[in-house]
Amino acid sequence: MTVTIKNSATVGELIQAVAARLDNADLFYGHGTDNPVDESAALVFHVCGLDHHQAAVAYRQPVAVEQLERVDALLTQRVESRKPLAFLLGEAWFAGLPFNVDERVLVPRSPIAELIVNRFEPWLDAQNVSRILEIGTGSGCIAIACAYAFPQAEVIATDISAEALAVARSNVRRHELAARVRLVHTDHADGVAGEFDLIVSNPPYVPAAERDELPREYGFEPALGLFSGADGLDSARRILQDAPQLLSDHGALVLEVGAQWEALEHAFPTLPFTWLELESGGEGIAFIAKADIHVR
Ligand SMILES: C[S@@+](CC[C@H](N)C(=O)[O-])C[C@H]1O[C@@H](n2cnc3c(N)ncnc32)[C@H](O)[C@@H]1O
Numbered sequence: 001m002t003v004t005i006k007n008s009a010t011v012g013e014l015i016q017a018v019a020a021r022l023d024n025a026d027l028f029y030g031h032g033t034d035n036p037v038d039e040s041a042a043l044v045f046h047v048c049g050l051d052h053h054q055a056a057v058a059y060r061q062p063v064a065v066e067q068l069e070r071v072d073a074l075l076t077q078r079v080e081s082r083k084p085l086a087f088l089l090g091e092a093w094f095a096g097l098p099f100n101v102d103e104r105v106l107v108p109r110s111p112i113a114e115l116i117v118n119r120f121e122p123w124l125d126a127q128n129v130s131r132i133l134e135i136g137t138g139s140g141c142i143a144i145a146c147a148y149a150f151p152q153a154e155v156i157a158t159d160i161s162a163e164a165l166a167v168a169r170s171n172v173r174r175h176e177l178a179a180r181v182r183l184v185h186t187d188h189a190d191g192v193a194g195e196f197d198l199i200v201s202n203p204p205y206v207p208a209a210e211r212d213e214l215p216r217e218y219g220f221e222p223a224l225g226l227f228s229g230a231d232g233l234d235s236a237r238r239i240l241q242d243a244p245q246l247l248s249d250h251g252a253l254v255l256e257v258g259a260q261w262e263a264l265e266h267a268f269p270t271l272p273f274t275w276l277e278l279e280s281g282g283e284g285i286a287f288i289a290k291a292d293i294h295v296r
Pocket of ligand 1: 105106107108109110135136137138139140141142158159160161164186187188189202203204205224225226235
């Protein structure tokens with residue numbers, strides 16, 4: 001796989017050429033970007049060390065020969081292996097922040113990012129948020145982005161995977177947030193004490209039957225991050241059961257279940273979930289206040 005492009009190309013021209021090659025390959029997008037152009041831009045910007053906030057200027061810059069060769073090598077790997085680009089780069093962006101990633105964690109892509117950046121308004125009063133619990137933190141992206149969005153808050157983030165927590169730890173260090181983000185190795189929130197104003201979770205929720213139908217890209221991610229019982233809702237059920245004991249009186253749960261949202265409604269017909277609408281797309285994120293969570 002060679003990118004057909006002259007050595008004096010600009011960043012913009014290289015992005016176009018790479019996007020065309022990606023478009024011709026039988027790839028799945030959905031691990032951080034959702035189309036060939038955005039994936040190409042992520043690859044080229046990463047290799048060239050460019051800032052996404054300076055995109056207009058960056059597009060006119062020339063690309064060095066070594067950068068062109070590096071882009072070409074990564075493009076070949078992406079197309080031949082089908083490994084998600086974020087794993088090839090060792091980095092993913094979430095809520096405008098960079099995170100270390102590898103095959104021990106899910107590639108950060110939750111639509112919850114948009115809610116975090118907006119400090120969960122109008123659903124939460126940010127003034128009232130001083131303790132946040134994230135269940136199933138993976139790379140730590142949600143917990144860390146929450147710590148940025150709520151600079152006064154303490155964040156506790158759990159995961160059952162020690163491997164994932166090692167990646168999360170590297171990200172807590174990278175963002176110098178060890179004083180406010182505590183990582184706990186446990187099953188859901190077992191042993192976690194105290195009350196929280198917000199519980200946020202993007203648990204595994206892919207139904208077992210869909211395992212063999214997933215695009216090859218998903219095979220590079222840990223099964224623990226994807227699957228949770230026959231209907232995909234084992235983890236969500238557990239979180240709903242535990243939440244009332246963990247939330248403060250004005251607290252609320254934000255729970256992502258993606259395409260399983262109708263199944264969750266059927267499983268808990270008396271719970272008044274609010275399904276949040278997002279400008280950047282995505283579905284299946286429920287908001288529910290503590291006062292409304294009655295689970296037997
Ligand atoms: C869908 S991933 C989400 C990761 C990260 N929060 C994100 O949004 O990118 C789900 C995470 O939950 C963790 N997990 C699965 N079962 C768990 C359990 N019983 N207790 C705690 N964490 C669990 C997985 O290891 C994985 O890191």
